[in-house]
Amino acid sequence: MAPTIFAKLTPNDGPTKFAFHEVVSRLKNQSNGNVFLTRFADVDTDKVYDADAARAFDEKDTDDSDSMTEPDTDTEKGWKQNRRTWCGSFVFDVAHLTHHRVWTGGKGRRQWRDCPTTQDETAQLPEFLLACFEKDKYHIRGKHVRFQLDQNGYLRISKASNSARLFIAVDGKTMGLAPCSLNQVTTNVQLGRLSFRLEYTDYSRTLSFQEQRNKFVQQTHGTDPRALLLTPTPAAETNTIGKWTFAVPLGKGATGKVFSATDDDGNVAAIKVVEQNAGTRDQLHGQIRMLQKLTDEAKAVGDRHILLLEQVIPDLSSMRSISRPFEECYLVLIPAVPQTLDRVITGQSTHNLTIFHDALLALKFFHDRNLLHHDVKPPNIGVIGHEVIFLDAETAVELPDSGQVKCTPGHSGTVGYLSPERELEPYGKGVDVWGLGISIFELLFGYHPLRFQLNPWRSGRESLRPDFHRKEAAMCHKLREYEPDTAADLLLRMLSHSYSKCNASARVSVNEALLHPVFETLSFAVKAGPPSSLGPSIAHPETHLLMREHKRIRVR
Numbered sequence: 067m068a069p070t071i072f073a074k075l076t077p078n079d080g081p082t083k084f085a086f087h088e089v090v091s092r093l094k095n096q097s098n099g100n101v102f103l104t105r106f107a108d109v110d111t112d113k114v115y116d117a118d119a120a121r122a123f124d125e126k127d128t129d130d131s132d133s134m135t136e137p138d139t140d141t142e143k144g145w146k147q148n149r150r151t152w153c154g155s156f157v158f159d160v161a162h163l164t165h166h167r168v169w170t171g172g173k174g175r176r177q178w179r180d181c182p183t184t185q186d187e188t189a190q191l192p193e194f195l196l197a198c199f200e201k202d203k204y205h206i207r208g209k210h211v212r213f214q215l216d217q218n219g220y221l222r223i224s225k226a227s228n229s230a231r232l233f234i235a236v237d238g239k240t241m242g243l244a245p246c247s248l249n250q251v252t253t254n255v256q257l258g259r260l261s262f263r264l265e266y267t268d269y270s271r272t273l274s275f276q277e278q279r280n281k282f283v284q285q286t287h288g289t290d291p292r293a294l295l296l297t298p299t300p301a302a303e304t305n306t307i308g309k310w311t312f313a314v315p316l317g318k319g320a321t322g323k324v325f326s327a328t329d330d331d332g333n334v335a336a337i338k339v340v341e342q343n344a345g346t347r348d349q350l351h352g353q354i355r356m357l358q359k360l361t362d363e364a365k366a367v368g369d370r371h372i373l374l375l376e377q378v379i380p381d382l383s384s385m386r387s388i389s390r391p392f393e394e395c396y397l398v399l400i401p402a403v404p405q406t407l408d409r410v411i412t413g414q415s416t417h418n419l420t421i422f423h424d425a426l427l428a429l430k431f432f433h434d435r436n437l438l439h440h441d442v443k444p445p446n447i448g449v450i451g452h453e454v455i456f457l458d459a460e461t462a463v464e465l466p467d468s469g470q471v472k473c474t475p476g477h478s479g480t481v482g483y484l485s486p487e488r489e490l491e492p493y494g495k496g497v498d499v500w501g502l503g504i505s506i507f508e509l510l511f512g513y514h515p516l517r518f519q520l521n522p523w524r525s526g527r528e529s530l531r532p533d534f535h536r537k538e539a540a541m542c543h544k545l546r547e548y549e550p551d552t553a554a555d556l557l558l559r560m561l562s563h564s565y566s567k568c569n570a571s572a573r574v575s576v577n578e579a580l581l582h583p584v585f586e587t588l589s590f591a592v593k594a595g596p597p598s599s600l601g602p603s604i605a606h607p608e609t610h611l612l613m614r615e616h617k618r619i620r621v622r
């Protein structure tokens with residue numbers, strides 16, 4: 067077998083093995099046949115005895131398996147010798163992966179009874195000749211099935227035409243017109259009356275294949291190559307829950323583990339696995355209600371900044387109580403994002419300023435509905451291209467009419483992204499603006515400006531505050547070296563607070579931030595002659611690009 071074969075379609079029962087043998091025998095007798103065979107099939111070097119195929123061999127004329135007599139030992143060798151067949155598989159070779167590559171399976175056209183004799187005639191044939199043309203007993207059409215690499219990188223199978231007489235079943239499920247994504251390491255495929263096993267080979271799990279697959283999928287479907295990391299070729303053992311097959315771990319949080327998963331429609335989801343017990347059940351139900359509310363609102367207005375709750379497994383709304391002390395619950399969320407903000411390459415690029423703008427739009431979705439996201443930080447900011455989707459929204463909080471909630475030091479949020487007032491007094495939407503301000507500072511400058519192991523603003527930690535003020539002064543100094551219509555100025559306004567010794571003006575709201583001139587010019591120009599203390603980020607090549615271009619973006 068060629069080392070670059072990434073999947074095989076192998077006959078699974080006697081009649082199918084025999085149909086394969088008939089096709090191979092026919093092709094081997096034709097001038098171009100061998101060339102064709104080596105491209106699209108992997109055939110054993112010699113005919114072999116295969117009990118299933120031999121049975122079909124005897125049934126071919128009589129069609130009556132009961133009439134077959136068992137051989138006696140004296141004649142058994144000769145009997146087997148006469149019933150040897152060509153065995154093998156149809157193959158998917160990465161060497162054939164060119165733009166828009168489709169593998170078609172069928173009987174081909176009528177002419178193939180005497181063909182292929184020329185290159186042109188060979189080109190007319192389906193890649194996988196499933197049966198000889200004159201054979202109708204297998205119910206195979208001229209063009210019966212199509213295989214193609216889908217946008218998630220898996221092979222997908224579809225009917226080659228919408229003829230009512232064309233039958234395909236995948237793992238026992240009759241296919242309609244919609245294609246089916248082959249996201250398991252092996253899949254049973256029935257084509258007419260022929261039965262095959264489709265299997266990804268070991269080679270399909272190598273880096274070399276994944277790179278070629280991703281390049282092809284990116285060219286053909288425009289898929290972001292990072293998104294393809296969510297759907298590597300299925301492993302030998304996969305876990306499924308409902309219709310979802312787990313692919314790779316995406317992250318681990320305080321409440322659960324998150325995995326990418328796919329279904330046979332080709333959808334890619336993130337599944338959060340959380341454990342519920344009597345103590346956490348109410349909290350989990352509250353979080354599911356919040357996710358559902360956000361999903362409904364996002365769908366109603368067509369907003370794409372929210373992770374949509376696709377399904378909860380098991381359906382908790384229909385369960386009165388949990389039956390065991392601990393039970394796993396699966397939150398199926400769409401989409402799975404290829405990266406989070408902490409993985410985006412830092413720097414003052416146009417791309418990152420666009421992410422900044424979209425992150426504000428994402429936050430606006432929450433704030434317009436009087437909701438606090440409540441845990442804005444880079445690992446909770448999903449990035450697809452330059453679009454932002456907020457993760458971990460189940461812990462969002464509804465604001466009362468006053469617009470403020472009581473502070474609860476030590477509960478919720480993440481050290482490093484908590485604004486000073488959050489530990490000291492009632493607070494509102496400004497805490498999300500602060501969390502985003504720190505996150506975007508890290509994105510643009512490549513470091514956290516106010517890093518502490520413990521939150522200095524917690525009561526009893528007053529001794530840490532002078533250090534906070536010192537770091538904050540350095541941060542403000544850096545940001546003030548930029549022109550007033552730049553992102554640096556907006557960050558200053560997002561990171562102000564009433565306890566500050568250098569930046570105590572009122573913090574901007576999301577709506578005010580979106581009106582900042584930086585989003586009209588996307589300018590990151592520095593004041594004339596940047597001091598040497600500004601560090602390498604100022605000298606980032608794209609900084610100069612921005613200074614020259616003053617590119618405009620549309621403010622949505």
Ligand SMILES: Nc1ncnc2c1ncn2[C@@H]1O[C@H](COP(=O)(O)OP(=O)(O)OP(=O)(O)O)[C@@H](O)[C@H]1O
Binds near residue numbers: 457
């Ligand atoms: N839709 C998604 N696509 C890709 N990765 C995701 C997705 N949802 C979550 N993750 C990854 O899983 C991690 C943990 O998810 P999440 O933040 O929802 O869990 P958590 O238990 O609430 O975590 P935390 O400790 O932040 O409260 C995230 O930081 C992110 O890296």
